[in-house]
Amino acid sequence: MANEKIPYKIYLEEKEMPTTWYNVRADMKQKPAPLLNPGTGKPMTAEELSHVFCDELVAQELNNTDRYIPIPEEIRTFYKMYRPSPLVRAYCLEEKLGTPAKIYYKFEGNNTSGSHKLNSAIAQAYYAKKQGLKGVTTETGAGQWGTALSMACSYFGLDCKVYMVKVSYEQKPFRREVMRTYGASVTPSPSTETEVGKKILAEFPGTTGSLGCAISEAVEAAVTRDGYRYVLGSVLSQVLLHQSVIGMETKAALDKYGIKPDIIIGCAGGGSNLGGLIAPFMGEKLRGEADYRFIAVEPASCPSLTRGKYVYDFCDTGKVCPLAKMYTLGSGFIPAPNHAGGLRYHGMSSILSELYDEGLLEATSVKQTDVFKAAEYFARVEGILPAPESSHAIRAAIDEALKCKETGEEKTIVFGLTGTGYFDMVAYEQFHNGTMTDYIPTDKEIAESIAKTPGIQ
Numbered sequence: 027m028a029n030e031k032i033p034y035k036i037y038l039e040e041k042e043m044p045t046t047w048y049n050v051r052a053d054m055k056q057k058p059a060p061l062l063n064p065g066t067g068k069p070m071t072a073e074e075l076s077h078v079f080c081d082e083l084v085a086q087e088l089n090n091t092d093r094y095i096p097i098p099e100e101i102r103t104f105y106k107m108y109r110p111s112p113l114v115r116a117y118c119l120e121e122k123l124g125t126p127a128k129i130y131y132k133f134e135g136n137n138t139s140g141s142h143k144l145n146s147a148i149a150q151a152y153y154a155k156k157q158g159l160k161g162v163t164t165e166t167g168a169g170q171w172g173t174a175l176s177m178a179c180s181y182f183g184l185d186c187k188v189y190m191v192k193v194s195y196e197q198k199p200f201r202r203e204v205m206r207t208y209g210a211s212v213t214p215s216p217s218t219e220t221e222v223g224k225k226i227l228a229e230f231p232g233t234t235g236s237l238g239c240a241i242s243e244a245v246e247a248a249v250t251r252d253g254y255r256y257v258l259g260s261v262l263s264q265v266l267l268h269q270s271v272i273g274m275e276t277k278a279a280l281d282k283y284g285i286k287p288d289i290i291i292g293c294a295g296g297g298s299n300l301g302g303l304i305a306p307f308m309g310e311k312l313r314g315e316a317d318y319r320f321i322a323v324e325p326a327s328c329p330s331l332t333r334g335k336y337v338y339d340f341c342d343t344g345k346v347c348p349l350a351k352m353y354t355l356g357s358g359f360i361p362a363p364n365h366a367g368g369l370r371y372h373g374m375s376s377i378l379s380e381l382y383d384e385g386l387l388e389a390t391s392v393k394q395t396d397v398f399k400a401a402e403y404f405a406r407v408e409g410i411l412p413a414p415e416s417s418h419a420i421r422a423a424i425d426e427a428l429k430c431k432e433t434g435e436e437k438t439i440v441f442g443l444t445g446t447g448y449f450d451m452v453a454y455e456q457f458h459n460g461t462m463t464d465y466i467p468t469d470k471e472i473a474e475s476i477a478k479t480p481g482i483q
């Protein structure tokens with residue numbers, strides 16, 4: 027059998043690593059909707075965006091035309107410390123499931139930050155340094171992005187100020203200490219350090235915070251300090267661009283063995299890993315060169331694609347950021363407190379939103395107890411302890427492989443294993459103790475939250 031020649035892990039050689047990122051917007055006939063200035067309702071200009079973001083990143087954010095963007099040598103050097111990441115053939119999982127499907131996963135958890143986020147963190151830190159800035163501010167939820175950014179900033183000698191969602195700050199002290207080890211300062215959000223933080227605290231006393239709220243604080247902290255800019259770990263088109271390194275490597279590894287995937291699956295929070303993983307494959311689909319099924323997997327407790335609305339919305343609770351057209355649950359939406367699985371952002375990348383709206387991307391939602399069942403199953407069979415976020419993709423990949431078992435189809439399934447779950451043991455503990463519950467928001471709750479979007483189509 028030809029497949030016997032395929033190793034457990036397909037590694038690329040250093041010289042086979044991508045030298046460019048791939049910008050899927052260049053191949054989209056219908057471009058993602060532009061960011062709007064919430065004051066004027068007009069598209070944000072580069073000048074306006076440059077108060078918040080680094081200049082080069084603004085250029086990337088607005089670049090809908092260049093298909094390939096060279097990866098600067100300094101970033102490639104850093105990538106070489108932990109990339110290429112392996113593409114693993116899940117032989118053990120296939121055998122255990124008894125499926126004729128061939129399953130591969132691209133594993134992004136092999137770096138200290140434990141996730142794919144480092145791919146964009148290092149790019150954003152590099153451009154900040156190149157611009158001569160003193161430092162950057164950001165938000166972090168579960169802590170993966172903050173950790174990745176701390177690593178990247180310490181590499182380039184930049185100051186790093188992280189607003190961490192309060193509930194995570196309290197529940198994940200180890201994450202916090204990893205960030206501090208890399209020299210970042212970490213503030214629980216909402217805080218009294220910013221005007222918007224004080225306002226949110228006054229309005230919702232005792233709130234344990236949300237990503238949308240931490241974003242508002244980090245943006246305010248950046249624009250009110252000289253030599254600082256704000257950086258974001260997902261959602262933005264520039265982040266999807268940087269994450270295309272995942273898809274470029276995956277494609278190069280598959281091409282080496284002449285493998286053509288049928289289905290490509292990724293978990294979707296703000297959309298960066300999924301957008302990056304599928305990018306070059308989506309490019310082929312958009313250009314009519316090949317066809318694939320792409321599946322975004324989101325939590326049933328925060329279902330922006332499957333139950334949200336495609337409208338302009340605020341990216342943050344404090345409404346300080348530009349408006350983005352995206353599938354959204356409303357910027358005030360906060361998943362129920364029993365939700366432990368990450369992927370809790372209220373909106374979705376405008377690139378993925380547009381692709382989904384055009385029917386080029388499918389989406390499905392999964393319940394967290396089912397996600398943790400898949401996580402545990404995967405850990406026992408493949409050995410890796412997956413992040414809860416990544417386990418959404420595992421769940422969907424297993425479900426697709428089980429469908430193949432019924433139909434006898436030998437489909438090739440590729441999924442993104444975005445990270446490891448070592449800092450998520452409180453959630454695993456709840457699962458093991460049987461205290462983990464599912465909460466699915468009602469139509470009424472979602473409708474009420476969506477009703478508060480600004481009403482621009």
Ligand SMILES: *Cc1c(COP(=O)(O)O)cnc(C)c1O
Pocket residue numbers: 140141142143170171259260261293294295296297298299300369413415416444445446
């Ligand atoms: C942040 C994160 C995600 C979700 O973010 P996306 O931008 O949707 O990719 C998924 N997996 C892990 C491990 C993460 O840290």
